[in-house]
Amino acid sequence: MQRFPCPFCGLRDEREFRFAGEAGKTRPDTTQEVSDKEWANYLFFCKNAKGPTCEIWVHTTCQEYFVMERDSATMEVLDTTPMRKDVA
Amino acid sequence: MSRHYSAFSVFREGLRGHKGWAPLWRSPAPQDAYDVIIIGGGGHGLATAYYLAKNHGVRKVAVIEKGWLGGGNTGRNTTVIRSNYFYPESTQLYDLSVRLYEKLSRDINYNVMFSQRGMMVLTHSEAEMEIASRTVNAMQINGVDAELLDVKDVQKKAPILNYRSDARYPIHGAIYQGRGGTGRHDAVAWGYARAADQHGVDIIQNCEVTGFIIEGGVCKGVETTLGKIRSDRIGVAVAGHSSVLAEMGGYSLPIHSYALQAFVTEAIKPVMDTVAFSPMTGSYFSQSDKGGLVIGGGLDRIPSYAQRGNTPMQETVLSGIIEMAPALAKVKLLRHWAGNVDVSPDSSPLIGPSGTEGIYINCGWGTGGFKAIPGGGYVFAHLLATGQHHDISRPFDPDRFRTGRLLDEAAGSGIAH
Numbered sequence: 001m002q003r004f005p006c007p008f009c010g011l012r013d014e015r016e017f018r019f020a021g022e023a024g025k026t027r028p029d030t031t032q033e034v035s036d037k038e039w040a041n042y043l044f045f046c047k048n049a050k051g052p053t054c055e056i057w058v059h060t061t062c063q064e065y066f067v068m069e070r071d072s073a074t075m076e077v078l079d080t081t082p083m084r085k086d087v088a
Numbered sequence: 089m090s091r092h093y094s095a096f097s098v099f100r101e102g103l104r105g106h107k108g109w110a111p112l113w114r115s116p117a118p119q120d121a122y123d124v125i126i127i128g129g130g131g132h133g134l135a136t137a138y139y140l141a142k143n144h145g146v147r148k149v150a151v152i153e154k155g156w157l158g159g160g161n162t163g164r165n166t167t168v169i170r171s172n173y174f175y176p177e178s179t180q181l182y183d184l185s186v187r188l189y190e191k192l193s194r195d196i197n198y199n200v201m202f203s204q205r206g207m208m209v210l211t212h213s214e215a216e217m218e219i220a221s222r223t224v225n226a227m228q229i230n231g232v233d234a235e236l237l238d239v240k241d242v243q244k245k246a247p248i249l250n251y252r253s254d255a256r257y258p259i260h261g262a263i264y265q266g267r268g269g270t271g272r273h274d275a276v277a278w279g280y281a282r283a284a285d286q287h288g289v290d291i292i293q294n295c296e297v298t299g300f301i302i303e304g305g306v307c308k309g310v311e312t313t314l315g316k317i318r319s320d321r322i323g324v325a326v327a328g329h330s331s332v333l334a335e336m337g338g339y340s341l342p343i344h345s346y347a348l349q350a351f352v353t354e355a356i357k358p359v360m361d362t363v364a365f366s367p368m369t370g371s372y373f374s375q376s377d378k379g380g381l382v383i384g385g386g387l388d389r390i391p392s393y394a395q396r397g398n399t400p401m402q403e404t405v406l407s408g409i410i411e412m413a414p415a416l417a418k419v420k421l422l423r424h425w426a427g428n429v430d431v432s433p434d435s436s437p438l439i440g441p442s443g444t445e446g447i448y449i450n451c452g453w454g455t456g457g458f459k460a461i462p463g464g465g466y467v468f469a470h471l472l473a474t475g476q477h478h479d480i481s482r483p484f485d486p487d488r489f490r491t492g493r494l495l496d497e498a499a500g501s502g503i504a505h
């Protein structure tokens with residue numbers, strides 16, 4: 001059993017987390033013309049890197065979304081950053 | 089030297105103390121150039137090389153494998169073979185494979201131990217029975233054998249399962265494919281390797297592809313740990329490592345890599361002579377000829393390249409088996425391992441040009457590509473030899489993610505791959 005760090009709750013059982021997607025993808029601007037290729041890239045294509053990765057995860061119990069950097073081969077967690085912006 | 093295998097050759101070698109068996113394939117040093125290079129010495133790569141040489145007469149073919157033959161998923165899977173899919177396109181591909189498996193031992197003169205002991209997908213409610221009859225109809229319309237079993241039929245075929253009426257997932261019936269079954273995974277890799285070698289294919293193990301030679305945007309060969317090897321046609325069949333090769337080759341794929349685990353128990357007396365899968369628990373099992381129960385289930389929850397499993401999924405799979413057959417609760421596990429599988433968004437494979445000229449891909453088989461080795465190799469060889477799709481592989485071209493013509497078998501046949 002691995003434990004992942006939630007920026008809000010701290011170290012928790014891996015079963016409480018879900019992988020949401022690779023970080024850095026931006027939804028195409030639908031007010032503009034979007035080609036099939038751009039949509040396909042956004043929806044389906046991915047890096048799936050071996051080694052250090054940068055991904056969006058959610059801690060399902062508290063619903064915190066955050067960026068997790070980890071190594072996809074060793075499963076080591078390298079860093080986590082909350083996605084939440086402080087309300088001014 | 090025993091080159092042709094037969095009952096007689098086994099008998100003769102037995103009398104000679106088994107000293108006359110020759111290595112199954114040569115271990116040549118790589119040549120400078122080939123007509124076609126296949127990356128990946130798993131089942132798909134080896135079958136492709138064999139059919140390239142045998143069906144298309146391509147003379148200079150190399151298979152390049154970073155480790156040992158079948159050391160990837162081909163030697164790590166639970167060996168279930170079936171063609172119980174929903175869409176006609178899938179049936180064509182997977183049933184081509186089952187039909188080739190039916191003749192394979194003879195074709196390559198190597199016993200792959202394909203045992204057509206049947207495969208059942210259990211149902212646990214009346215609603216599931218209705219969907220099951222839809223699946224059975226679809227399979228029959230697509231020309232594949234399929235039967236809808238009621239609980240009595242299931243009990244006759246697999247008395248070890250849980251028939252108590254107070255079971256958490258009571259058995260109502262099953263989708264049954266009698267031509268399905270199991271094979272011997274290593275034998276498939278070794279048999280194809282031996283047959284390909286006999287047709288002149290160079291099989292190069294312990295040689296990792298580290299890059300592609302790209303000239304003017306066109307692929308002209310590969311860089312390996314044993315040096316550069318040139319070729320105008322490269323076929324990539326590296327399963328869980330497909331995205332790593334894509335990065336090197338300048339193309340991109342809709343693939344996520346996951347660990348998939350399997351388990352084998354200590355040998356027990358025969359209790360199960362078919363394969364049973366419960367979509368409700370996600371677990372399935374069969375019994376090997378040695379007596380061990382061969383157990384599999386769903387993917388690990390986290391994308392990864394680690395070729396080892398994790399405990400949450402282990403618990404899920406094993407509790408599913410105990411739910412299906414409580415009598416097995418005390419049986420001890422002997423071994424447990426994981427492979428690294430290539431999962432596509434619609435649970436169907438990708439066969440076609442990669443996007444970089446000269447490189448072709450065969451991947452996305454996910455948790456279910458052992459059954460597809462002969463068929464996948466057959467159509468991939470056609471593509472590499474002619475530059476054109478075989479009719480059966482065309483629907484699986486990666487361009488379907490752009491056109492939207494997906495083949496969603498996860499939803500279609502409701503079967504975990």
Ligand SMILES: Cc1cc2nc3c(=O)[nH]c(=O)nc-3n(C[C@H](O)[C@H](O)[C@H](O)COP(=O)(O)OP(=O)(O)OC[C@H]3O[C@@H](n4cnc5c(N)ncnc54)[C@H](O)[C@@H]3O)c2cc1C
Nearest residue numbers: 128130131132154160161162165166168297427457458459
């Ligand atoms: C636990 C488990 C259970 C499964 N159960 C079933 C089942 O019951 N039925 C079924 O049909 N399927 C099953 N599968 C899926 C099936 O095993 C795979 O889909 C199939 O074996 C894929 O074959 P392949 O030849 O594409 O890949 P592999 O057999 O994985 O071969 C790919 C090869 O490429 C090599 N490679 C990678 N990178 C490089 C490089 N840079 N240079 C050179 N070589 C490289 C690897 O070393 C590897 O040997 C299961 C898989 C697993 C892991």
Ligand SMILES: [Zn+2]
Nearest residue numbers: 006009059062
């Ligand atoms: Zn949290």
